[in-house]
Amino acid sequence: MDSKVSLKTKIAILATALLSFCGILLETSMNVTFPELSQIFHISLNLVQWISTGYLLVVTITMATTAYLLKRFSLKKIFVFAVLAFIVGDVLCAIAPNFWLLLIGRLIQAAATGLSLPMMYQIIFAEVPRPKIGFYTGIASMVISIAPALGPTYGGTLSSLLSWRYIFIIAFPIVLITLFIGLKSIDLQAPGISKRFDFISFALLIVTLFSFVWGANQFGVKGATFMSGLIPIIIGLITLGLFIYLNGHGDSQLMSLHPLKIPTVSLNAINYFLLMFINIGASFVIPIYAETVLHSSAMVAGLILLPGSIIGGVTSPFAGGVYDRFGAFKPIITGMVLLTIAMFLFSTMTAMFSTIILMLLFALLRFGFNCAFSCTITNAQETAPQSDSADVNSLFNMLQQYAGSIGTSVLATIYAFNQNQAHDAAQYVAKTIMGGHMDFLLLFVLAVAGLILTLVNWTIQRKHNTQNA
Missing domain, CATH: 4.10.860 (DNA Excision Repair, Uvrb; Chain A)
Structure with missing residues (x-):
């Protein structure tokens, strides 16, 4: 079996990966600007966070359509539409004179990101030979996981040195380059579908x-x-x-839910959701904690996440290679154990937090996360019929984005619930510490649940493989 990946396929993956990267990068880059935007537009932090929550919600909703769209339209048509939508949203955000126009621009960009991520995975699962699937899904995971962690650094640096508007201005030429290389390389045709859109x-x-x-x-x-x-x-x-x-x-x-009837696919789906909930959640909680409690600048709060994002980026392709060579559960179980340890330390060391400790703990979290994340969707694809590939792709991408949306909302709510009880500045800091501790404790509980589900999944698949041997 030929295991080579053509240059054209690599460039097509690059084009969709760049668009996905920009979309996710801008999503978390805005997190560190929330206190500033709250003051500029004279609105509450609870309203400002809809820039993130609303964005992820629209991404999720858009992804729900991709199981149908990828079967109905050629990938190039979907790609061009996504890039143009991103550009329109980017311009609106860069010039926005008020919060509501900024939010509209973000939601338009969210639709573009909701299309780009499933496109990237569709190219990988349709064009990449089986012996290389783990490595290339690792590359895709690197895009998904490194962008949220780089976002606060990118956004914090630009908002501190220039203006939050440059977050969108700098992304503009990158997306134009993406459009050019995508038009030259993407040519995957739609397989067709008999049912109408629901x-x-x-x-x-x-x-x-x-x-x-x-x-x-x-x-x-x-x-x-x-x-x-x-x-x-x-x-x-x-x-x-x-x-x-x-x-x-x-x-x-709209989409087939049939793959979720397969126990191994449903277990992987739940774990995929929990992994992204923890990843996006930690990336949201840490900068706000650093700015409010440790009195760090937006730039420093963002830089806390930088080493972890670099480690995560290196880990994803490596974990994919381990998957290709040794199977799914060596990287997945290793990752889940390390992730659980990291969240345990986050939840028990609140009183000892400093920028260095937060940086080290997040690096451990990201190493564990990236060991497990891409291998989870790859394992789900392997245990589902080939005919369900587009539906598994759509379901998993939708779940991981909704995990970010609901995770941001839940963790922001815990923060807000505690902060609302404060009556002065000193109490506000104390209540933020309490809210951060509760957030980290929740994420630890979810990490334990994910580890248990992973072990159950491993037991089921090992038993199945033994019976078929």
Whole structure:
């Protein structure tokens, strides 16, 4: 079997990877600007965080359409649309005179990112030979995982030295280059699909995803009642049930949920969600903690994450190579153990935090995360039928982005709930410490859950392989 990857395929992966990288980089680069934007636009931190939460929500919603779009339209058409949407959103953000235009620009860019990530994986799973799949999904994981960690450094440096608007200005020429190389290299055709796009299921999914995020957010709004958060969550559960039922019936379909009936795929899906929840969550909590409690500048708060992002970037292709050679669970179990240890230390060392300690702990977290992350989706693809590849791609990309959206909202709510109880500056810092501790404790619990699910998945697959040997 020929294991060579053509130059054209490599360039096509590069084009979609660059667009994905820019989208994710800009998403987390805005996190360190929240205190500044709150003052500039005279709005609360709880409202400002919708720049991040709303962005990830639209990314997730867009990804829900890609299982259908990748079967219906050629990849080049989807790519061109995504790049043009990113450019329009980028210009709006760069010139935005108020918060609402900035938010609109971010949501337009989110649609572009929601298309670019599944495109990158589709090229890999369709064009890369099996012996190289682990390595190239490791490259894709490097893009997804290094960008969120580099974002605060990028955003903090630019906002401190120039202006937050340069976050978008500098991205503009990079995306233009991406458009040029993508037009020259992307030519993957759509396989076709007999079913129509299910607009009703799509609407129900939008309501579901928004309701959960809005409900979580309401618990952190000062003066809000318990029911103001509970009612959206109940609505979300109802629309989720309707979505699952309607999507699987009739002659129209948004995406196939059939792969989730396979235990190993569903276990990998849950773990994939938890991994990104922890990764995005830590990248969100640490800079705010550093700025508020340690009184670091936005640039320093961003730089805390830089060593970890570099280590993560190097680790992903390496972990993919280990996967290709030794199988899925050596890198996945190793990664989950290290991730759990890192989150345990985060949750128990709050009183000892300094910029150096935060930097070292985040580096350990990212090494563990990147050992496990790309190998999880690769393992899911291997245990699902080839005909379900586009649906697995769409589902997993949607889950990992929604994990970022709901994770940011939940962790911001915990911060806000504690900060709202403060009556002066000293209490505000103390309550921020408490909120940060609670955030890290939650992330530790999720890491333990992910490790347990990984061991269960490993046991199931090992038993299956033994029976088929």
